[in-house]
Amino acid sequence: MFWGLSLAWDAGIRVVEIECDSIVAVDLNNNPTGANHPLSNVINCCKLKIHGDWNCVVHHIYREMNTAADALAAMCADLAPGIQIFDLPPTSLIETLAADAIGTSRPRLLPL
Known part of the structure; x- marks a missing residue:
């Protein structure tokens, strides 16, 4: 943050x-x-x-509404240490960002 x-x-x-x-x-x-x-x-x-x-x-916000951040965090293991700044979104993130932009809902998974 x-x-x-x-x-x-x-x-x-x-x-x-x-x-x-x-x-x-x-x-x-x-x-x-x-x-x-x-x-x-x-x-x-x-x-x-x-x-x-x-x-x-x-x-x-709930994790289901933060899928782009979760996807970026998952990429960290494959990146060099330090702050990474992208001029364009990674290809693997484009679909997630498009869904977020149009407000696609995601199910909230709750533990039993």
């Missing part, structure tokens, strides 16, 4: 909506966090970015 916010700011983007399928990450960034939290430095850096001089919101 921190690096994504940094890249958006550096690119001059001043309206950002972060959709995250980790309710824990959303809660940590949207609520007070104790100084003793093991990730307090990273969380505070994210909060400084989020509450900077721009319009930035962070909210939770």
Whole structure:
């Protein structure tokens, strides 16, 4: 989240909506966090970015609505370490992005 916010700011983007399928990450960034939290430095850096001089919101979405991010995360094992920036979406992601753009619904799988 921190690096994504940094890249958006550096690119001059001043309206950002972060959709995250980790309710824990959303809660940590949207609520007070104790100084003793093991990730307090990273969380505070994210909060400084989020509450900077721009319009930035962070909210939770379910994994089924975040399939493009999940597909990119799955690709990480095949990429070089570090931040990867794509000028065009990877071919394997085009169908997922098209479905997302038209609002294709996905079933929510719940544990029994």
